[in-house]
Amino acid sequence: MKKIFTYLILSLAVFSCSNNDKDETVKVEDKYQTKNVVLLVVDGPRISETWEAPDKGNIPNRVSLLSQGVFISNFKNNGTTNTxxxxxxxxxxxxxxxxxxxxxxxxxxxxxxxxxKSTGADKTKAWVIASKDKLEVLNDCKLADWKGKFQPSVDCGVSGNGSGYRDDLVTMTKTKDVMQKYSPNIIVINLKDVDSYGHANNWNEYIKAIKTTDASIKELWDYIQSLPAYRDKTTLIVSNDHGRHIDAKGGFAEHGDDCTGCRHIEFFAMGPDFKKNTIINTGDYEQIDIASTIAELLRIPMQFGKGKVIKDAFK
Known part of the structure; x- marks a missing residue:
């Protein structure tokens, strides 16, 4: 009788531990609803022409979409302010x-x-799609044991080693084609027209490009919601590689220094794990935090990143 009683106690203990382990696994898996992340980089607008413009008149779509997302008003590039x-x-x-x-x-x-590397997924499940061909370098790195390995697919500009740029309209079409054909889980997109017209010192076309890009953001979000592979399980992050000089430092035509115009950039995000109708103006969030946040959402370790997870933006 004593042996039977002991056996029952041990069996209950094993059953309890097994259930606890299972519950813990479920909690980890269910921590986030995001299964896909799209990072859309609007190349080179000043914040003074986007979120800080009078009445935010150049970004009406983002203003409307804020009801579904979160904006960080003091987000910074604290590194080199170039593409x-x-x-x-x-x-x-x-x-x-x-x-x-x-x-x-x-x-x-x-x-x-x-x-x-972490998932063992095919390279068609991660993409760099850019209007500037020079950004093809984002699919690799110099570090030993990584160079030439685990490379995402690329569709960047046209051939030309830094001179083969294409219109953003082409990049948007390519992006939708890739999403339809491959359903990638992670995509990085570059739209360059704002930066190009800025460098051309063409104020009217620069503003027009900001407005066109704003429409493209809504177009992309609507497309995401139209695809079963993405709907309600995709995070869209919109940010900038850099801003542009404030007028006292030379104006909108150039960038590349540490003035507030070059450093102050956008962070706008929508997705199942983000707050809605929220503007964050506290904290010291910055450009390198984006990689850590994507890694967190996709449940992988970020081995080399120096940034932090932007948890204030999460629900």
């Missing part, structure tokens, strides 16, 4: 002063590479 370093910081979580012409790889693996 390739800015994109690299968002993807790797490390600030580096890499060359801006597409001839230098980032030093550390991107969140895309780390996700591909």
């Amino acid at each position: 390739n370093p800015g994109h690299s910081a968002m993807c790797s979580g490390v600030y580096e002063n890499i060359k801006n012409n597409g001839t230098e790889l980032p030093g550390y693996p991107s969140v895309m590479q780390q996700w591909l």
